[in-house]
Amino acid sequence: MVIAVFFFLPVLAGFALSFTDFDIYALADLGNLRFVGLANYVELLQTPLFWKALGNTLYFVGVGVPLSIAASLGAALLLNSRLARFRPFFRVALFAPVVTTLVAVAIVWRYLLHTKSGLINYGLESLGLAPIDWLGDPHWAMPAIILFAVWKNFGYNMIIFLAGLQSIPEELYEAARIDGASSWQQLRHVTLPSLAPVVLLVSVLTMAGYFQLFAEPYVMTQGGPLQSTVSVLYFMYEEGFKWWNLGFASAIAFVLFVLMFVVTMLQLYVARLRETS
Amino acid sequence: MRIILTLVVAWIVAGCQEPPGNPTVVQFWAMGREGEVVRELIPDFERAHPGIRAEVQQLPWSAAHQKLLTAFAGDALPDVAQLGNTWLPEFAALHALDPVEPSVVDASDYFPGIWQTNVVDQTAYGVPWYVDTRLLFYRSDLLAAAGHERPPTTWGEWTDMLRAIKRRGGPHRYGALLPLNEYEPLLALALQQEAPLLRDGDTRGNFRSEDFKRALRFYRDMFDNGFAPATNANQISNVWDEFARGSFTFYITGPWSIGEFKRRLPASLQASWMTAPLPGPAGPSYSVAGGSSLVVFSDSPRKKAAWQLVQYLSQREVQLRFHTLTGNLPPRRSAWNDERLRSDVHARAFRDQLERVKPASKVPEWERIATDMQLVVEHMVQGSGLTIDEAAAEIDRRADRILEKRRWLLARKEQP
Numbered sequence: 001m002v003i004a005v006f007f008f009l010p011v012l013a014g015f016a017l018s019f020t021d022f023d024i025y026a027l028a029d030l031g032n033l034r035f036v037g038l039a040n041y042v043e044l045l046q047t048p049l050f051w052k053a054l055g056n057t058l059y060f061v062g063v064g065v066p067l068s069i070a071a072s073l074g075a076a077l078l079l080n081s082r083l084a085r086f087r088p089f090f091r092v093a094l095f096a097p098v099v100t101t102l103v104a105v106a107i108v109w110r111y112l113l114h115t116k117s118g119l120i121n122y123g124l125e126s127l128g129l130a131p132i133d134w135l136g137d138p139h140w141a142m143p144a145i146i147l148f149a150v151w152k153n154f155g156y157n158m159i160i161f162l163a164g165l166q167s168i169p170e171e172l173y174e175a176a177r178i179d180g181a182s183s184w185q186q187l188r189h190v191t192l193p194s195l196a197p198v199v200l201l202v203s204v205l206t207m208a209g210y211f212q213l214f215a216e217p218y219v220m221t222q223g224g225p226l227q228s229t230v231s232v233l234y235f236m237y238e239e240g241f242k243w244w245n246l247g248f249a250s251a252i253a254f255v256l257f258v259l260m261f262v263v264t265m266l267q268l269y270v271a272r273l274r275e276t277s
Numbered sequence: 278m279r280i281i282l283t284l285v286v287a288w289i290v291a292g293c294q295e296p297p298g299n300p301t302v303v304q305f306w307a308m309g310r311e312g313e314v315v316r317e318l319i320p321d322f323e324r325a326h327p328g329i330r331a332e333v334q335q336l337p338w339s340a341a342h343q344k345l346l347t348a349f350a351g352d353a354l355p356d357v358a359q360l361g362n363t364w365l366p367e368f369a370a371l372h373a374l375d376p377v378e379p380s381v382v383d384a385s386d387y388f389p390g391i392w393q394t395n396v397v398d399q400t401a402y403g404v405p406w407y408v409d410t411r412l413l414f415y416r417s418d419l420l421a422a423a424g425h426e427r428p429p430t431t432w433g434e435w436t437d438m439l440r441a442i443k444r445r446g447g448p449h450r451y452g453a454l455l456p457l458n459e460y461e462p463l464l465a466l467a468l469q470q471e472a473p474l475l476r477d478g479d480t481r482g483n484f485r486s487e488d489f490k491r492a493l494r495f496y497r498d499m500f501d502n503g504f505a506p507a508t509n510a511n512q513i514s515n516v517w518d519e520f521a522r523g524s525f526t527f528y529i530t531g532p533w534s535i536g537e538f539k540r541r542l543p544a545s546l547q548a549s550w551m552t553a554p555l556p557g558p559a560g561p562s563y564s565v566a567g568g569s570s571l572v573v574f575s576d577s578p579r580k581k582a583a584w585q586l587v588q589y590l591s592q593r594e595v596q597l598r599f600h601t602l603t604g605n606l607p608p609r610r611s612a613w614n615d616e617r618l619r620s621d622v623h624a625r626a627f628r629d630q631l632e633r634v635k636p637a638s639k640v641p642e643w644e645r646i647a648t649d650m651q652l653v654v655e656h657m658v659q660g661s662g663l664t665i666d667e668a669a670a671e672i673d674r675r676a677d678r679i680l681e682k683r684r685w686l687l688a689r690k691e692q693p
Contacts, residue, residue, distance in 0.1 A: 021682065023682060024346070024367060024370065024371060025370065025682060025686060026639075027346075027349070027350055027371060028370060028371040028373075029372075032682075032686060034685070081544055124652060136508070224458065226655060226656060226659060227652065241343055242342075242343065242644050244346060
């Protein structure tokens with residue numbers, strides 16, 4: 001009952017809204033509301049900015065998710081290895097970005113990425129490379145945001161991986177060592193297969209999170225320069241809350257929902273195929 | 278048990294009822310620096326009106342528009358608010374504003390262009406609180422070094438000066454700074470033309486008119502000739518440093534820059550910068566009529582007290598105090614006759630310009646149209662290969678789409 005009221009009802013209301021042209025005129029007087037059928041969806045598919053936002057989001061998911069998983073797995077392996085020292089300290093240090101406020105760290109990152117006075121360009125220059133206008137150049141703004149998002153979020157997955165790693169029984173490694181497996185072989189044949197379910201969980205969660213990219217471009221670039229960092233959710237926010245085209249914004253939300261649903265199903269399907277083969 | 282409960286409820290309800298004689302509390306929402314500073318003006322108001330208390334809530338500028346609309350949707354608007362004057366038509370379309378009674382203020386004392394921004398369909402819905410227009414800030418020493426003793430009054434003169442400055446300077450010396458993420462400089466040039474920006478009762482874009490294209494061409498030439506850098510304001514870390522370094526001689530900006538320039542430029546440069554009215558195609562011409570207005574919301578149960586607050590904040594003396602506290606420019610001509618403003622050399626050009634300001638189109642969709650105009654032009658300048666004609670047609674196409682609902686509403690009104 002509670003779920004029905006607080007989950008399904010708003011979703012249904014949003015779905016119904018996506019077939020209307022609810023805007024500020026309708027807010028003033030409901031008589032100005034028109035039922036437009038699928039027109040919002042048709043218009044959405046004809047809006048170049050939507051495709052651009054979709055491209056940006058897929059770019060972000062395509063590059064960001066593998067990067068994030070690789071970074072968190074790497075960090076987890078390092079923290080779990082017997083050679084590691086000061087483990088609690090590093091665990092806290094690597095997890096810290098996840099629990100800090102996004103807006104606060106975004107300000108720090110904007111300084112790091114600054115063209116003239118940023119630390120990152122300073123590093124590039126000392127390597128003999130030309131400085132990059134990270135947030136001002138349409139080609140570099142997305143990579144800069146991916147970098148920032150991966151740094152901000154990888155600690156969360158790291159903790160999940162760490163728990164997964166610690167649940168692998170030590171006997172498996174012992175048996176592998178007796179068989180003469182090198183540490184690379186141990187990683188490939190013991191660690192990764194045992195982690196497979198965790199990897200699936202993490203990739204589904206991360207993918208779902210990365211599809212909803214919003215806060216990073218909102219605080220770092222406001223979608224600019226030249227709308228090169230507009231994501232689908234950012235596009236929805238602007239349509240819905242900046243311009244109050246709530247009907248159109250609801251249509252965007254549903255397209256994004258369907259897309260995420262399909263991609264998650266695909267992931268689960270691939271995972272099941274692997275399991276049976 | 279039930280009796281005790283009833284008694285407790287009754288007691289609480291009784292406690293909530295205000296005993297007679299309590300002051301009327303007027304809720305007032307104001308933005309940014311204004312919201313901070315206006316608190317200092319409130320004690321005098323409360324002393325003059327013993328029955329009224331004013332409570333100021335400060336909103337950040339970046340979230341204010343959204344917050345006001347959300348409050349409207351949720352029936353949570355305050356009694357009085359500061360409203361950016363380009364937002365006013367939107368709230369008027371929502372029927373959220375109480376019309377201004379002629380007795381509240383003397384409309385004839387206000388700069389006409391500024392007063393007009395508050396009028397929708399012949400009804401005034403707000404009282405201008407402070408004005409904001411854009412004009413030239415320039416480095417008089419650099420201009421003199423390029424061989425010109427006074428600022429430009431026409432586009433032709435301006436182009437000559439920019440060319441002379443470019444001839445002197447190296448690759449990183451520009452004549453002017455026109456940030457690509459601000460639509461106001463281009464809008465000011467467009468308002469200097471005859472043709473309105475929207476046509477057919479403000480239901481279609483008129484950006485394909487020869488007049489708009491003339492303004493657009495002049496704007497684009499600034500970048501094509503290398504007079505202005507094709508950057509947006511976020512990329513320039515510190516405008517004042519760059520201005521002090523001489524990276525650009527002209528900068529189109531608003532009154533808040535007077536204070537900033539006084540504070541941030543080194544003492545050695547304080548005598549070398551000045552303001553001038555915006556040059557037009559053939560002599561001094563129009564600029565944008567911006568600023569904020571004070572409005573009373575139509576759902577307020579305390580309208581009388583609310584208008585008294587607006588009236589108080591519109592008094593000449595209070596406006597001058599507000600000017601001293603914020604640097605915001607007063608919208609009443611009589612306030613400008615005061616010695617404090619007349620002796621301010623940097624404000625003088627504003628007085629001149631304020632007689633020539635024009636409001637932008639007064640439709641709720643205007644802000645969005647202007648934003649799209651700026652996006653198309655940004656693409657054009659940063660080299661997407663759009664010609665002037667294509668860019669103008671694209672802005673028209675976008676404006677027409679945005680105005681679709683407005684066309685439908687007007688068509689429905691005509692055939693009852």
